[in-house]
Amino acid sequence: xxxxxxxxxxxxxxxxxxxxxxxxxxxxxxxxxxxxxxxxxxxxxxxxxxxxxxxxxxxxxxxxxxxxxxxxxxxxxxxxxxxxxxxxxxxxxxxxxxxxxxxxxxxxxxxxxxxxxxxxxxxxxxxxxxxxxxxxxxxxxxxxxxxxxxxxxxxxxxxxxxxxxxxxxxxxxxxxxxxxxxxxxxxxxxxxxxxxxxxxxxxxxxxxxxxxxxxxxxxxxxxxxxxxxxxxxxxxxxxxxxxxxxxxxxxxxxxxxxxxxxxxxxxxxxxxxxxxxxxxxxxxxxxxxxxxxxxxxxxxxxxxxxxxxxxxxxxxxxxxxxxxxxxxxxxxxxxxxxxxxxxxxxxxxxxxxxxxxxxxxxxxxxxxxxxxxxxxxxxxxxxxxxxxxxxxxxxxxxxxxxxxxxxxxxxxxx
Numbered sequence: 001x002x003x004x005x006x007x008x009x010x011x012x013x014x015x016x017x018x019x020x021x022x023x024x025x026x027x028x029x030x031x032x033x034x035x036x037x038x039x040x041x042x043x044x045x046x047x048x049x050x051x052x053x054x055x056x057x058x059x060x061x062x063x064x065x066x067x068x069x070x071x072x073x074x075x076x077x078x079x080x081x082x083x084x085x086x087x088x089x090x091x092x093x094x095x096x097x098x099x100x101x102x103x104x105x106x107x108x109x110x111x112x113x114x115x116x117x118x119x120x121x122x123x124x125x126x127x128x129x130x131x132x133x134x135x136x137x138x139x140x141x142x143x144x145x146x147x148x149x150x151x152x153x154x155x156x157x158x159x160x161x162x163x164x165x166x167x168x169x170x171x172x173x174x175x176x177x178x179x180x181x182x183x184x185x186x187x188x189x190x191x192x193x194x195x196x197x198x199x200x201x202x203x204x205x206x207x208x209x210x211x212x213x214x215x216x217x218x219x220x221x222x223x224x225x226x227x228x229x230x231x232x233x234x235x236x237x238x239x240x241x242x243x244x245x246x247x248x249x250x251x252x253x254x255x256x257x258x259x260x261x262x263x264x265x266x267x268x269x270x271x272x273x274x275x276x277x278x279x280x281x282x283x284x285x286x287x288x289x290x291x292x293x294x295x296x297x298x299x300x301x302x303x304x305x306x307x308x309x310x311x312x313x314x315x316x317x318x319x320x321x322x323x324x325x326x327x328x329x330x331x332x333x334x335x336x337x338x339x340x341x342x343x344x345x346x347x348x349x350x351x352x353x354x355x356x357x358x359x360x361x362x363x364x365x366x367x368x369x370x371x372x373x374x375x376x377x378x379x380x381x382x383x384x385x386x387x388x389x390x391x392x393x394x395x396x397x398x399x400x401x402x403x404x405x406x407x408x409x410x411x412x413x414x
Contacts, residue, residue, distance in 0.1 A: 011051050013080040014061055019054060021063040021070055025090060027097040027119065029111045031067060034374070038409065039072035052081060053096060055088035062093035065100040094119055095126075098138045110236065113140050117148045144236075217380045222347075225381045225403060226291075227253035233343050233377070233405055234259075238288035241265070241337065243277040243330070250291065263287070277330040282337045290334040293347035294326050320353045324360065328367050335371055340410045344373065349401040355394060361402040373406040 043049065052066025061083065063070055073081045086092070098116040108116075116138040120126040126134070131149065135142040214232050218225050234240065237260040242250065245264035256262045263282065265275035275281055277292065327346070334344050346368070348360045365375055382400045 010085045012083065012085060014054060014083040014085065015080050016070070016073060016078065019061045019063050019070065019081075019083070020090070021067060025062055025064055025093040025097045026067050027100055027112065027116045028067070029109070029115050031071060033071075035068045035409070036071040036075065038374075039068055040075040043072055043076055049082075051084040053086065053100075054083045055086050055090070055093040055096070057089045061085065062088075062090045064093035064096035091123070094123070095137065108235070113138070113144065113236075114148055116140070117145050118152060121149055121152050216378065217382070219382045220384060222250055222381065223252040223254075225379060226250045229345070229377075229379055229403060229405065230254050233345070234289055239263075239286060239339075240289045240291070241280075241282060241287045242291040243275065243280060243334065244291070244293045245273075246293075250293070278326075278333050280333055280337055284336055285339045287337045288339055288342045289345065290338055290342070291345045291347075292327075292330055292334055294330055295323065320351065320358045320360075324363055324367075327364055331364075331367060331371065335373070335408065338408045340408055342408050343376065344368075344404075344406045344408070346404040346406065347401065348404065350398055352395055352398075357395065361404065364404060368404070368406045372409070374409045375404065376407040377405040379403040379405070 039049065049069050050066075052069050053064045054061040055064055056062075064086075066083075070081060086096075098119045117134060117140065120129070120134050120137060126137075129137075131142040131145040134145045138145070214228060218228055234254075236258070239261045240256070240259050241263040243265055245266040248264065263273075265273040265277075265280070277294065327348070331344065331346065338344055346364055348364055350360050351358050361378070368375065380400055380402060
């Protein structure tokens with residue numbers, strides 16, 4: 001069989017007015033305007049970005065990858081943008097878009113992954129592909145595809161499906177298989193896909209956004225807060241490091257078995273993983289999520305920084321500024337091990353020192369901003385119990401704490 005001839009790809013400046021950028025070829029649920037504005041600012045400062053990807057059908061250019069860069073160029077009022085031009089139609093652009101951002105750029109959300117799969121399922125030809133083939137094209141697991149397909153079809157059965165094995169395609173009779181794969185959307189389990197190296201929640205409801213929204217304010221304990229935030233900010237098969245694990249309270253309501261890897265460490269409570277959060281043993285850019293919850297209550301006295309990080313024991317002799325410096329050092333080390341698109345979760349609480357308000361959450365925001373981190377979200381946790389006041393009250397008693405979600409944004413790709 002003769003090898004098909006591939007037309008050479010060309011990189012050139014293309015007029016923005018000639019590029020068609022529509023939702024049909026955009027594999028994200030929505031445009032992140034903060035990203036686009038950030039790119040526009042950096043473009044204006046002279047930063048050079050990679051070429052966007054377009055498919056040219058002889059008349060127009062269909063944008064497949066680089067929507068945030070394209071939007072940034074529009075914001076700046078530019079007339080053209082550097083583009084990698086590939087021969088093809090809008091349909092080719094759709095297939096390319098479904099594969100984009102799986103291994104680079106801004107991390108895909110669960111909703112983005114569902115959209116990528118649905119883009120293929122909505123095509124009359126591609127919907128006939130097997131779940132494994134669609135999974136390969138969209139860089140997800142095949143059980144994930146199966147559940148999206150079931151939801152999209154309303155569990156309508158089909159007698160055949162197109163299956164690809166190496167270079168051979170054939171129609172498989174799947175009627176006997178479907179009888180054993182009825183989906184109960186009230187059941188929840190984790191399915192491991194060894195071929196795709198992915199894990200996914202094996203029910204239709206888990207592929208959609210939860211019915212109950214994720215709110216920024218919670219009343220309860222740390223375990224409930226972490227579980228609440230995890231619904232939005234811990235992606236499937238993530239590498240997660242809790243560098244101030246303590247007794248594991250944060251994870252009592254989270255199934256860590258769904259993570260690709262989980263790395264708890266603490267100087268005192270985990271003898272086999274006694275790591276200083278200022279000098280971690282993990283490789284650069286090896287984690288998707290880093291959880292950081294050092295002691296945040298000062299205990300004035302002799303200025304001696306103790307070796308262990310337990311609240312009463314570790315902050316003895318430390319003032320507020322010493323606590324903030326501990327945060328700064330831990331956040332810098334966390335930044336080192338965090339992948340692009342990953343998130344750093346920082347737990348903190350404001351306090352009063354010598355009758356002066358110390359707004360810790362604002363100070364930490366400024367530290368993160370100076371490191372180039374993006375403040376993606378801020379959760380507020382209000383404790384259930386009524387705080388005890390043992391002296392004449394001069395300020396409102398603080399019965400809440402904060403959880404910052406900082407994101408390491410991509411420097412070049414969207």
